Amino acid sequence: MKVAYIFATSRHTVSYVLGKMILPQLEENRHGVDVAGMFFFEDNNYVLVKGNPTGERLVQVAKAKGMLLMGCDQCCYEREIADKLFDGVPIGCFPDLYKALSGNMPDQIITL
Amino acid sequence: MTAACREACCSVTPRFTVTELFERGFRRNRAAPFALEGDAIADAEGNSARFSLALEADRIAEIRFRASSCTTLIAYSEALNELLAGFRPDMAAQFTPQDLVAALPGVHPLKQNRAVLAVAALRAALLTAATHHTARPRESGDPALDSPLARE
Numbered sequence: 001m002k003v004a005y006i007f008a009t010s011r012h013t014v015s016y017v018l019g020k021m022i023l024p025q026l027e028e029n030r031h032g033v034d035v036a037g038m039f040f041f042e043d044n045n046y047v048l049v050k051g052n053p054t055g056e057r058l059v060q061v062a063k064a065k066g067m068l069l070m071g072c073d074q075c076c077y078e079r080e081i082a083d084k085l086f087d088g089v090p091i092g093c094f095p096d097l098y099k100a101l102s103g104n105m106p107d108q109i110i111t112l
Numbered sequence: 113m114t115a116a117c118r119e120a121c122c123s124v125t126p127r128f129t130v131t132e133l134f135e136r137g138f139r140r141n142r143a144a145p146f147a148l149e150g151d152a153i154a155d156a157e158g159n160s161a162r163f164s165l166a167l168e169a170d171r172i173a174e175i176r177f178r179a180s181s182c183t184t185l186i187a188y189s190e191a192l193n194e195l196l197a198g199f200r201p202d203m204a205a206q207f208t209p210q211d212l213v214a215a216l217p218g219v220h221p222l223k224q225n226r227a228v229l230a231v232a233a234l235r236a237a238l239l240t241a242a243t244h245h246t247a248r249p250r251e252s253g254d255p256a257l258d259s260p261l262a263r264e
Contacts, residue, residue, distance in 0.1 A: 073183045073220070077130040082220040091220045093183065095158070 002034045004068075004106040007044040013112050014040075014047045019054045026061045036106040037068030039097050045071040048085045059086045068100050128194070130187045130218050137190025143176050148244060150236030152178075153229060159185055161233035163192075165201070165241050172199050177233065184223040188230040191216050196234075205238045207231065 005022070007013050018038075025031035038058075040048060047055045048071050062069045073091040076082040082091055090096065126132060145164035152162040159180040166173040175193040179185045195215060196204045209227040213219065219226075 073223070074131070074134070076220070077134065077183060077187070077218070080129065080131070080218055082130065083218050085220070090222050
């Protein structure tokens with residue numbers, strides 16, 4: 001099965017669920033499903049800013065597995081981080097997300 | 113009587129950032145277009161923009177637009193309005209996409225091509241304005257010749 005994650009809530013979503021569950025499992029190839037992509041809303045976009053330690057690991061995994069990472073464009077502009085993201089990580093809105101996933105369509109989209 | 117709040121939360125100074133330009137542009141994007149309207153311009157990604165102009169004393173008073181719901185495109189379009197108000201149309205036509213990218217820092221590198229679309233749509237409206245201006249009959253200074261009836 002192939003999934004995509006949408007990180008929509010803030011609280012522990014990135015630091016705990018992504019950083020301590022999903023990401024280590026992906027690094028150890030034992031997540032159980034393929035991840036087609038991840039999309040980040042609100043403050044969750046800070047994980048995509050250059051220098052973020054969780055983001056560094058996430059970008060490595062994404063490159064190795066061909067996984068899409070995308071930040072919400074309005075969220076990034078609001079936080080003035082759109083030009084500070086890891087190289088090659090795009091921003092966009094729903095049309096960009098759907099277009100980017102269209103070549104690697106997930107079976108399920110999980111909103112966290 | 114209490115003094116006006118001077119904190120940042122109550123500042124009325126508009127900032128020239130992508131997110132604030134988008135907020136202002138989002139409202140302008142819904143305003144009715146002016147009569148001097150250019151052709152709609154589209155890009156390969158499915159975005160489009162159509163600009164219209166209000167001129168006062170042969171200078172740009174305001175630029176309005178109808179743009180796709182792309183944050184960067186709307187911010188660039190609003191930036192053109194705020195940067196070029198007061199310019200003569202022939203001077204505004206010299207403004208390039210590179211100028212626009214340089215004027216608005218903070219845009220994601222993969223979205224900076226929206227500046228090309230915004231400037232192309234502006235130039236289409238400027239072309240309409242120039243055509244309209246050129247098509248107007250010149251006034252001779254003679255009231256009899258310059259009356260609408262005399263022109264017909």
